[in-house]
Amino acid sequence: MTSKLKYLWWVVALAVFAVYPVVETNPSDQTIGVYTLLFMACAASWNMFSGYSGYIALGSSVFYGVGAYTMALISIHAHMAPGAAMFWLAPLGGLVAVAFAIPIGWIALRVRRHTFVVITIAIFFIFQLGAINFNFTGGTGGLSLPFIQWNTSYYSVPFYYVALGIVIFATVLSAVVRRSRFGLQLMAIRDDEDRALGLGVKVGAVKLTGFALSAFAIGMAGAVYAMFQGQIYPQFVFDPTFDVSVALMSFFGGLGTLTGPLLGALVLESAQQYLTATYSNNSLYLILFGALFLIVINFMPRGIVSFFIDRRRRALAAVAASASATPPAPAPSNVGSLV
Amino acid sequence: MNSTALLSAAKDGILTGSIYALMATGLTLIFGVMDLINIAQGILVILGAYLSYALQLHWHIDLFLGLLITIPAMFVVGIVVERLFFRRLTGPEKTGMSILITYAVSLLIEGTLNMVFSVNDVQLQAWYVNKSFAIGSVHFGFIYVAGFVLAAVLLSALYFMLYRTRFGVSVRASVADQTSAALVGIDVKRVSTITFGIGVAVTAVGGMIYGATNAFNASSSYDLISRLLTIIVLGGMGSLGGAMLAGVGMVFVGDMVGVIWSPIWSSMSYFIVLAVVLLFRPQGLFGKQSARVA
Numbered sequence: 001m002t003s004k005l006k007y008l009w010w011v012v013a014l015a016v017f018a019v020y021p022v023v024e025t026n027p028s029d030q031t032i033g034v035y036t037l038l039f040m041a042c043a044a045s046w047n048m049f050s051g052y053s054g055y056i057a058l059g060s061s062v063f064y065g066v067g068a069y070t071m072a073l074i075s076i077h078a079h080m081a082p083g084a085a086m087f088w089l090a091p092l093g094g095l096v097a098v099a100f101a102i103p104i105g106w107i108a109l110r111v112r113r114h115t116f117v118v119i120t121i122a123i124f125f126i127f128q129l130g131a132i133n134f135n136f137t138g139g140t141g142g143l144s145l146p147f148i149q150w151n152t153s154y155y156s157v158p159f160y161y162v163a164l165g166i167v168i169f170a171t172v173l174s175a176v177v178r179r180s181r182f183g184l185q186l187m188a189i190r191d192d193e194d195r196a197l198g199l200g201v202k203v204g205a206v207k208l209t210g211f212a213l214s215a216f217a218i219g220m221a222g223a224v225y226a227m228f229q230g231q232i233y234p235q236f237v238f239d240p241t242f243d244v245s246v247a248l249m250s251f252f253g254g255l256g257t258l259t260g261p262l263l264g265a266l267v268l269e270s271a272q273q274y275l276t277a278t279y280s281n282n283s284l285y286l287i288l289f290g291a292l293f294l295i296v297i298n299f300m301p302r303g304i305v306s307f308f309i310d311r312r313r314r315a316l317a318a319v320a321a322s323a324s325a326t327p328p329a330p331a332p333s334n335v336g337s338l339v
Numbered sequence: 340m341n342s343t344a345l346l347s348a349a350k351d352g353i354l355t356g357s358i359y360a361l362m363a364t365g366l367t368l369i370f371g372v373m374d375l376i377n378i379a380q381g382i383l384v385i386l387g388a389y390l391s392y393a394l395q396l397h398w399h400i401d402l403f404l405g406l407l408i409t410i411p412a413m414f415v416v417g418i419v420v421e422r423l424f425f426r427r428l429t430g431p432e433k434t435g436m437s438i439l440i441t442y443a444v445s446l447l448i449e450g451t452l453n454m455v456f457s458v459n460d461v462q463l464q465a466w467y468v469n470k471s472f473a474i475g476s477v478h479f480g481f482i483y484v485a486g487f488v489l490a491a492v493l494l495s496a497l498y499f500m501l502y503r504t505r506f507g508v509s510v511r512a513s514v515a516d517q518t519s520a521a522l523v524g525i526d527v528k529r530v531s532t533i534t535f536g537i538g539v540a541v542t543a544v545g546g547m548i549y550g551a552t553n554a555f556n557a558s559s560s561y562d563l564i565s566r567l568l569t570i571i572v573l574g575g576m577g578s579l580g581g582a583m584l585a586g587v588g589m590v591f592v593g594d595m596v597g598v599i600w601s602p603i604w605s606s607m608s609y610f611i612v613l614a615v616v617l618l619f620r621p622q623g624l625f626g627k628q629s630a631r632v633a
Contacts (some may be wrong), residue, residue, distance in 0.1 A: 045519045056435050107614055111621040114376055114434045118572045119617055125565050129607040240561050244442050251439055286450030293443040294424065297436070 021160050030156035032273040034228060037163035037268040038221045043249040043261035044170040048177055049214035050247070051256040053207060054190030055109070061242035062127045063215040066100050067093035067222030067235040069131070072143040075227070082146035087162055090223040097219025098212050105211035111203070112193070124243060131234035142233035145226060159228045166224065167262070170217040175258055177213070186210050190256070198292055204260035254303030263305060344598040352591025353391040354483040355552075357490040360586030362545035363570040364494060364579055365538035371577030372534045375425060375437035380443040381564025383539055385547025385557055386414055391458055392463055393591045402465050402547055403485070409543040417539025420444060421532050445560065452557040460554040468551050486548035493544060494583065497537070510534055514577065569613050575626025585624065
């Protein structure tokens with residue numbers, strides 16, 4: 001695939017996402033679109049650190065929750081007029097999430113691999129229990145944001161485009177990081193941290209920067225979620241399933257790839273929203289999600305995107321091999337399957 | 340603060356903590372032998388509790404008698420899970436992948452349990468569940484004492500098996516070095532499968548006691564697994580003694596914080612203890628130093 005063609009695909013995908021709420025005017029389908037985009041942004045941003053560096057963080061809903069509470073607390077205490085102006089709090093939510101990510105990362109990134117995973121889970125529970133027990137968070141009753149009185153038939157649309165903006169931001173950031181020296185350092189850490197350290201990579205600073213950077217878009221998504229819902233509860237913004245969902249979505253699509261997490265979130269989150277809306281039964285989704293993931297991991301251990309890239313490469317190599325063979329070689333029969 | 344509260348917290352720490360220690364031992368044993376983190380341990384405890392519940396509901400089998408059925412049943416569940424998902428799992432990403440795989444397994448079980456038993460809380464009932472006796476000013480619930488005795492017996496049996504039998508030697512050799520163990524003729528795969536089975540089988544006991552002392556549904560597994568992970572990391576992953584000590588210590592600390600300060604902070608306290616301990620000892624209290632700290 002030439003690089004021009006590659007860009008064309010991105011443009012087509014963007015165009016499809018941009019016209020979706022215009023074509024699909026059903027409010028509940030638009031709502032599914034908002035949630036799906038929020039998860040795509042979170043998965044892409046999570047992957048930018050965990051996918052590239054190999055440090056699987058299972059506490060990202062800390063940033064989501066911090067973003068959501070930033071939006072809620074400021075809009076309530078500043079008596080903001082309910083409306084589009086509240087969207088300006090989203091980047092602020094992202095920044096607050098980054099501010100939290102720095103000390104969290106400083107503690108958690110001192111350990112490696114599985115201990116890192118477990119300590120991110122522990123930190124997550126500290127935040128969840130804090131949100132439930134502190135007074136200023138409203139406890140289990142949560143917080144009600146200023147009530148936005150937009151017409152229900154197009155209520156979701158502004159949120160949809162803001163969420164799409166966050167997805168674009170997270171994707172572009174992820175792509176830039178991937179091509180930068182910084183991204184290479186992150187991937188060097190994934191491949192062999194000790195050797196990277198030996199070669200002069202400041203692993204501590206690189207890891208912390210990546211960790212904090214990935215918190216930004218997740219915090220923004222949390223803030224938009226809070227505004228969209230109009231009401232937040234600690235158990236829903238600090239949600240252990242969120243932590244694992246973003247990780248599973250990235251694995252499902254392809255860990256460390258650019259498109260994998262986007263694709264994984266697109267498929268899995270829209271499927272969950274659809275199933276929950278259709279059958280109003282979350283259990284069925286849990287079963288399907290679990291089963292689907294186990295199937296993917298057993299048969300495509302590196303995710304869907306990597307699976308197809310590998311197959312394509314192998315097919316191309318087979319073509320190249322047969323082309324370079326003796327002239328009367330049989331015509332490559334697998335050319336058709338390439339398209 | 341009075342001495343009764345202190346005594347009571349110490350009692351809870353030992354009695355309730357021993358059950359957590361038992362469940363965490365299963366987890367740490369699996370990690371030690373196979374380098375797998377079994378996130379599904381939480382939901383398997385709940386599955387064990389629901390098995391006891393179902394046996395009692397449909398066949399009126401006593402909770403303790405039911406263990407004779409649920410322990411082998413959970414052992415088989417463990418072996419099936421290991422065979423299906425972990426046999427082919429190798430490479431440096433093994434541990435990380437195991438977290439995600441077992442999480443998917445636990446979602447699968449959670450959804451199934453929600454469908455079969457609904458999401459309403461249940462609690463295991465029997466004539467002895469709410470009975471207690473007092474020594475001095477400290478009250479002892481029968482079920483807690485029974486749980487402690489069971490945990491002590493099983494942990495001793497486990498200890499005996501690991502340190503006094505031929506199979507135990509194979510397990511410890513596999514913990515120390517899988518490749519060398521295989522080279523001296525130990526069937527590491529078989530040892531792994533059986534260890535996984537044993538590690539899961541203890542959830543039958545843990546689940547029964549947990550279910551008799553707490554109202555539970557499938558989502559209680561999140562609370563459980565977070566505690567169990569805290570215990571094994573705090574104790575040092577792969578260390579059996581560490582898991583036991585951390586299990587007792589965690590409940591004790593939680594109760595003390597509850598008495599001195601407020602019960603709402605008790606569950607938060609051990610996550611904070613964990614974070615602080617890991618700052619100074621990244622390998623946990625009794626863990627082997629495996630990876631250098633950057």
